[in-house]
Amino acid sequence: MNIHKKSKRISQCSFEGGIRDIFEAALKLQSEGKEIFHLEIGEPDFDSPIEARQACIEAINSSRTHYTSMNGIPELRKAIVDHEAKRGVLLDPENIVVTCGAEEALMALLLGLLDQGDEVILITPCYVAYKEQCYFAGVVPVEVPADLGEYYGLNIDRISAAVTEKTKMIMINSPNNPSGCVVNRSDMEKLVDFIKGKDIWLLTDECYSAIIYDEEHVSSLKYPQVSDQVLYVNSVSKTFAMTGWRIGYASMPPQVVPCIAKSHLMLTSCAPSFSQYGAAEAFRKSSDYTSLICGEFKKRRDVVVSALRQCPGADFPSPKGAFYVLPSIERLGTTPLEFAIGLMNKFGVAVTPGDAFGIKNRVRIAYTIDIKKIKRAMELFVVYYNECLAKTGR
Numbered sequence: 417m418n419i420h421k422k423s424k425r426i427s428q429c430s431f432e433g434g435i436r437d438i439f440e441a442a443l444k445l446q447s448e449g450k451e452i453f454h455l456e457i458g459e460p461d462f463d464s465p466i467e468a469r470q471a472c473i474e475a476i477n478s479s480r481t482h483y484t485s486m487n488g489i490p491e492l493r494k495a496i497v498d499h500e501a502k503r504g505v506l507l508d509p510e511n512i513v514v515t516c517g518a519e520e521a522l523m524a525l526l527l528g529l530l531d532q533g534d535e536v537i538l539i540t541p542c543y544v545a546y547k548e549q550c551y552f553a554g555v556v557p558v559e560v561p562a563d564l565g566e567y568y569g570l571n572i573d574r575i576s577a578a579v580t581e582k583t584k585m586i587m588i589n590s591p592n593n594p595s596g597c598v599v600n601r602s603d604m605e606k607l608v609d610f611i612k613g614k615d616i617w618l619l620t621d622e623c624y625s626a627i628i629y630d631e632e633h634v635s636s637l638k639y640p641q642v643s644d645q646v647l648y649v650n651s652v653s654k655t656f657a658m659t660g661w662r663i664g665y666a667s668m669p670p671q672v673v674p675c676i677a678k679s680h681l682m683l684t685s686c687a688p689s690f691s692q693y694g695a696a697e698a699f700r701k702s703s704d705y706t707s708l709i710c711g712e713f714k715k716r717r718d719v720v721v722s723a724l725r726q727c728p729g730a731d732f733p734s735p736k737g738a739f740y741v742l743p744s745i746e747r748l749g750t751t752p753l754e755f756a757i758g759l760m761n762k763f764g765v766a767v768t769p770g771d772a773f774g775i776k777n778r779v780r781i782a783y784t785i786d787i788k789k790i791k792r793a794m795e796l797f798v799v800y801y802n803e804c805l806a807k808t809g810r
C-alpha cells in the first residue's frame with residue numbers, strides 16, 4: 417500500500433490561484449511583527465448579534481445539545497421562511513434543508529442531484545469553492561465568463577454555446593464574490609427564459625443577498641415559471657456575521673427534498689443544534705443588525721472605490737453588494753500573484769489574486785476590516801499601484 421497516495425478526487429482540488437501563498441506570506445510577516453492589513457479575508461469582522469448568542473447559550477444550558485431533525489429544527493425553518501418573506505421570497509418550510517453553512521448546502525446539492533461526468537456551468541468570476549466542489553463531486557465545471565461592468569452580466573449567448581447534452585446545472589451568485597457586482601432584472605429574465613423547460617437546474621447562491629446597496633436584489637426564486645428547476649442556497653454567515661456557527665440552508669422543489677436530505681445525512685447528519693437555536697433567534701430579531709452591518713460596509717466600499725480612482729487603469733466592475741471590489745492590474749504588466757506578494761512585502765497589505773476566482777489580471781479587495789485601517793491600507797495600495805505603473809513607463 418502506498419500510504420502517500422491521495423484520491424484522484426482530492427488531487428483535483430488544488431485551490432490554485434495563490435490564495436494559500438498570500439495567506440501564508442501574511443501569517444509569516446505577522447509572526448515577524450509586521451503590521452498586516454487583511455484585505456484578503458472573505459468574512460464580516462462584526463460580532464454575531466447578541467440575540468443569537470444569548471439564544472445559543474440558553475440552548476446549551478437547557479441541554480438542547482443533541483442531534484436534531486435531519487432537515488433542521490422546525491422553529492429555524494419557520495424563522496427562515498418569515499425572514500425571506502420580508503424581501504418577497506416565498507419559501508415552504510417543508511422544502512428547506514438546514515445545513516452546515518452554504519458550503520455544505522452546495523455540496524449536498526451537487527452530490528444528491530448529479531452524476532459522475534455531468535457538466536455544471538459556472539459563471540466566472542465565482543466563489544473559489546465552486547470549481548473544487550465540482551471536482552470533489554465528480555462533475556465537470558465549465559467556466560463561462562460574465563460580462564463585468566455596471567452589472568454582473570449573464571451572457572446568454574455564451575451560456576447557450578457552453579450547454580451540451582451533459583449540462584445539468586448552471587450556478588449563479590449575486591451579489592457576487594469576488595466582484596461585488598449584482599445580476600440585473602433583465603439578465604435574470606433572459607436566463608429564466610433560457611432554462612425554462614430544459615433539463616437543467618439553476619442553482620442560485622444568494623449568500624450576500626442581505627448586503628446590497630441602493631439596488632434591488634433580483635432573486636431567481638421570484639420566477640414561478642422555473643420554480644421546479646431552481647435550487648436556492650443561503651446562510652447566516654454573511655447576513656448576520658455568523659460564519660463560525662455553520663448554519664446554511666437550501667430550498668428546493670418538493671420532489672428532491674428526500675434526496676437532498678439523504679445527501680445531507682451522509683455529510684453531516686444535522687447542523688449543530690445550539691447554532692440552529694441561535695440562528696432562529698437571529699432571523700426573528702436581528703434584521704436591524706443586518707441593516708447596520710450593511711450601512712458600515714457601504715461606507716467602507718466608498719473608501720475603497722475613491723482610492724481606486726487614484727489608480728489609472730485599475731478599472732473595476734461596479735460593486736453594488738457583498739464586500740468585495742475587483743480592480744484590474746492589467747496595465748502594470750505583472751501577474752496578480754506577483755502584485756499581491758509585492759504589495760504585502762512592501763506595505764503589509766494583503767489582497768487576493770483574482771486567478772483563484774477564475775479571472776485574469778485582477779485582484780480582490782475585501783473590505784472586512786475597520787474603516788480606519790481600510791483608509792490606511794488603501795493609501796498604501798494607491799502608492800504601490802502607482803509605483804508599479806511608473807516602472808512600466810506608461
Ligand SMILES: Cc1ncc(COP(=O)(O)O)c(C=O)c1O
Binds near residue numbers: 621623
Ligand atoms: C458565494 C459564497 N457562497 C458560499 C459561501 C460559503 O458560506 P458559508 O459560510 O455559509 O458556508 C461563501 C463564503 O465565503 C461565498 O462567498
